[in-house]
Amino acid sequence: MAKKHQLDSASHSRRPIYMDHHATTHVDRRVLEAMLPYFTEIIGNAASIDHEYGAEANRAVEKARQQIAALINAQPDEIIFTSGATESDNLAILGTAEQHADRGNHIITCVTEHKAVLDSCQYLEQKGYRVTYLPVDQYGLIDPDDVRRAITPQSILISVMAANNEIGTLAPLADIGRIAREHEVLFHTDATQAAAYIPLNVEVLDIDLLSLSAHKMYGPKGIGALYVRKRRPRVRVSAQMRGGGHERGMRSGTLNVPGIVGLGKAAEIAAKEMKAEAKRVGELRDLLWHRLQENLEGVQLNGHPTQRLPNNLSVAIPSVESRSLLVQVKHDVALSTGSACTTAIVEPSHVILALGYGEERAHSSVRFGLGKENTQRDIEFVVECLKASVQRLKWLVAT
Ligand SMILES: Cc1ncc(COP(=O)(O)O)c(C=O)c1O
Known part of the structure; x- marks a missing residue:
């Protein structure tokens, strides 16, 4: 699946899918x-x-x-x-x-x-x-x-x-x-x-x-x-x-x-297109969450289930160190563990800690920031990548 996506999109771009729109967005x-x-x-x-x-x-x-x-x-x-x-x-x-x-x-x-x-x-x-x-x-x-x-x-x-x-x-x-x-x-x-x-x-x-x-x-x-x-x-x-x-x-x-x-x-x-884009990206985000639940055992949602930005999904993947995961998938998808402005410092996110879950959850959290260029195909591809990488990481830890 991962390969197919890359080949299909080769003429267009070979770069990883960008899902870090909370860090920054492209210029329209x-x-x-x-x-x-x-x-x-x-x-x-x-x-x-x-x-x-x-x-x-x-x-x-x-x-x-x-x-x-x-x-x-x-x-x-x-x-x-x-x-x-x-x-x-x-x-x-x-x-x-x-x-x-x-x-x-x-x-x-x-x-x-x-x-x-x-x-x-x-x-x-x-x-x-x-x-x-x-x-x-x-x-x-x-x-x-x-x-x-x-x-x-x-x-x-x-x-x-x-x-x-x-x-x-x-x-x-x-x-x-x-x-x-x-x-x-x-x-x-x-x-x-x-x-x-x-x-x-x-x-x-x-x-x-x-x-x-x-x-x-x-x-x-x-x-x-x-x-x-x-x-x-x-x-x-x-x-x-x-x-x-x-x-x-x-x-x-x-x-x-x-x-x-x-x-x-x-x-x-933004004023003109907000309504339609919020709906579109919100549906993609919901699809992403459903697919992650189907494919990653025990995945947990960070943040409010409904009172949240339509383009945001933050999840914790138990027993997976999110930094290692992001390194594994970085040629396929650009994601973040939390706020870009503090990623130079490897310390648990003050936001996840404030939710009261403790450091382990903070260290296993991944943030998806969806944006205008993301499609349903991107979602399917990214879920496949994550699933494979999580399995690999768990296997490495177990052996
Ligand atoms: C909520 C929030 N406030 C402030 C900033 C800083 O914005 P800028 O990069 O424009 O200085 C950011 C950027 O990550 C942000 O997400």
Whole structure:
């Protein structure tokens, strides 16, 4: 089966099937085409608008702001461009802490957040802020009542991710947003993984700050955005990058116009195609889960069975060391054990550990991130590869 697939697809590509879309995605051709003129023809600095070069670059940036705002039901002037979600998370958390230092020093977040959020919070702890790291249940779900109970008069920010990048669990954003609003605490969500798959409406969900990244939604790497609410309430974050006062003074630096055009186009496509693609990829993911259950004895699901990203599947394969498995299959399929940003460090995933299962499960977990180019044929092929490799690994361990 494995061979057949490779031969059939040889004329097209001999590369492994890519199923690591939580780490990054390819750039959609339509996005690339929209970006290309901004490298060689429309070359102006969007802040240098006394001539046509700058003015046309500026118009492209403003169009992208509209496209991104439309995806989350924000206003264009509420979009701040950054270098990606890491920077957006840092700006949201450090910027709010600094801006509101006279109001309070308490931040509420969750143990399963991305390192961009956790490290920012830990940095603030060193500076004298207090951070509450809320637990999750065995599905990775945060309890909104825990959020309510954690709030004190000193609380200034709640930061809870929209969808987890390892196990795909979706947070109860509407409940948390309501609680945050009732207590007049700002609400930030890292929507990096959710933005292309889950409708996010910052008005309905009472979100004040929202992080996005282009390369997780078929746009280019190195460009992202932070939504900063401007009305009811007017939110401001202290700049973490100082300079020419770009982006309403919240993020200085010459704008990456081609990247911004790419992020805008990616957001426009995501808004248009989200419903159909979420359904398509969700069906593939369900098929993958069924096939894995049929072929891998004792395989267990990490994360919530239904409240999860449609393109995510995270499983534990008992008695199999997932790193060894990924090495075995790497010429056939590109998978991950967890978040790419921490794979340089071989330590058990903090997300799987937070589910309460212990290190063994963390070391036997594999993450599938499905995406636009994956097909039913890929699923069948990948399951065959995994089945053969798991048998081989078990045999090696037994002999
Ligand atoms: C949930 C989440 N937040 C933040 C990031 C960082 O994004 P970027 O690569 O754009 O800095 C990632 C990337 O893995 C992510 O999955």
